[in-house]
Amino acid sequence: MLKALKKMFGKGEGELPASAPAAPSSAPTPAVESPRQAKPSQPRQPRAAKTERADAPVAATETAASQPATEPAPQPRRARPAPVVNTWKREDFQVEPQAGKTRFHDFKLSDELMHAIHDLGFPYCTPIQAGVLGYTLKGKDAIGRAQTGTGKTAAFLISIITQLQQTPAPKERYMGEPRALIIAPTRELVVQIAKDAALLTKYSGLNVMSFVGGMDFDKQLKQLESRYCDILVATPGRLLDFAQRGEVHLDMVEVMVLDEADRMLDMGFIPQVRQIIRQTPPKNERQTLLFSATFTEDVMNLAKQWTTDPAIVEIEPENVASDTVEQHIYAVAGSDKYKLLYNLITQNNWERVMVFANRKDEVRRIEERLIRDGVSAAQMSGDVPQHKRIKTLEGFREGKIRVMVATDVAGRGIHIDGISHVINFTLPEMPDDYVHRIGRTGRAGASGVSISFAGEDDSYQLPAIEELLGRKINCETPPTELLTPVPRKH
CATH class of the missing domain: 3.40.50.300 (P-loop containing nucleotide triphosphate hydrolases)
Incomplete structure (x- = not known):
């Protein structure tokens, strides 16, 4: 076999084919380190400043094997892409005192x-x-x-x-x-x-x-x-x-x-x-x-x-809540709350509404009833997996979802422009949460409307909310047309 190989390449025993890469030296070739140098069971190994990031360009030495033998291999170098020229100047951002x-x-x-x-x-x-x-x-x-x-x-x-x-x-x-x-x-x-x-x-x-x-x-x-x-x-x-x-x-x-x-x-x-x-x-x-x-x-x-x-x-929270948001409170029996919610949304053709309830089971029931009655809705609570939350938020932001029903915890971090109305299906147990809820609308200088349903089970929360706001909110009786039965879907 050895003789056959010699004959094939026409070389002596001590020679290598011209196209073969040179034997590695004792010094390692510079290369990008594995980004994870330490595991919980091993001592941590900090990365040296000269080490390239994992997304750095491949060093030129890695292509040396593909160079013809007649050409000298290029010297190792750390190639960097040309920096993007930023033509923006501070003078482009003029703001008068x-x-x-x-x-x-x-x-x-x-x-x-x-x-x-x-x-x-x-x-x-x-x-x-x-x-x-x-x-x-x-x-x-x-x-x-x-x-x-x-x-x-x-x-x-x-x-x-x-x-x-x-x-x-x-x-x-x-x-x-x-x-x-x-x-x-x-x-x-x-x-x-x-x-x-x-x-x-x-x-x-x-x-x-x-x-x-x-x-x-x-x-x-x-x-x-x-x-x-x-x-x-x-x-x-x-x-x-x-x-x-x-x-x-x-x-x-x-x-x-x-x-x-x-x-x-x-x-x-x-x-x-x-x-x-x-x-x-x-x-x-x-x-x-x-x-x-x-x-x-x-x-x-x-x-x-x-x-x-x-x-x-x-x-002060009063500066956030009262200036940009028009606030209403409807005195309504608990059994009529859903009818009022459905009729407010459908009769007024509201397209981006956020509804708050105190418990996760309430949120789920409201979402299910709205969907059953032909209103595009989604829930946001601790029971919803994170990947679905992100998809739901994007759908709401893009207008594919008309009504977002949420608990206080889930709704606290939602910042979406264009929410025209916030509806408190139940008044919050903490007055501060009322300010957070209605702050979902009236953002970025736009006006918004909040409507709260005060029933026999939660109207006692109202005085504490008014004390926090520093003013009273008039309690209204819903118009008769907003309490009409929800039409059944076939």
Whole structure:
């Protein structure tokens, strides 16, 4: 056999065919490392700064084997694609100073961040943004009291992006080591924050990732295997899953945000949050921002434990609820509530309506009855799998779903423009939830309408709601035509 091979190639025993690759040297050829260097049972191996990311171009040495022998093999190099030329200039974003308003120009923000803010069409800061950024951009901890829809998400994202841009990333870094961490109580809120973060980091080169329960764990894990994590947005439970498996390490967190702290208290997430915070650097080595719709004694106690000399910024909820939303309350028997709901939607041809109920079983029954009676509807509650929630939200946003029926927890993170009406099928047990509910409409300067059904079982909630709003809401009797029986479908 050996003689036959020699004859075939016309070579001596010590020679190799001209087309064969050279024998490997003792030094390994530079190559992209596997992005997962550590497992829970092994010591963590940080990645060196010179190591290419997993999505880097293949080095030229990898193609050496295909080069003809007569040509010298190219030298190893780290080829980089030509940078995209950004022609945008700060002069393209002209905003005139206006009395009583703060411009984003008034803060020291990078051109990349200002470009993203310009794309989003935000010339002036909201009150919570103006109040918070004045402290957080100087590195101070902050506690913010504000409802959803006030711009608080952009406030802490702008702070995070600025911090990460001003401080270079460590030379040695592990794939699963985020530099900024945002914890939120619901899956919908996490998805929304991550979406906003992606828009604001569009030109900064920072990577945003989100971890939520109810989604495929391995699919979320692949994010960590493809690129570094700069900003991580997560629900407490799923983040602990990653941390306990050794996939995420929180020792490099520079900025930590706790959003809707009062809701996390209500949902019993604080023990999980404590476990997470113990894995981050000490509070004097990180910046901590905490946001809550209410400043209860429990919330303030948590703030004292987790922050250092924080600035306190408060935005009153009355400014959110009363100015842009027209509020009505119908006094109606519990047995007539569904008839009233159906007739309001169908007789007025409303196309994008959000309905709130207090319990998951109520939400399910309302959705089933609307669908049975020919109204396109979907439910949003803790019983709905995450992949279906995302599909439902997109259908509602695109107008394919006419009515979204939700519980308070599921509806808290929904930010969809164009919701014309919010209907409280049952009045909420907590007055703050009323403000959150009706804040789903009347967004971005548009007007909206909220209608609440006050029955014999929930009308006692009304005085507390009116006290929070600082005014009375007139109770009306529904017109007779809105209480006509629902026509039966064949």
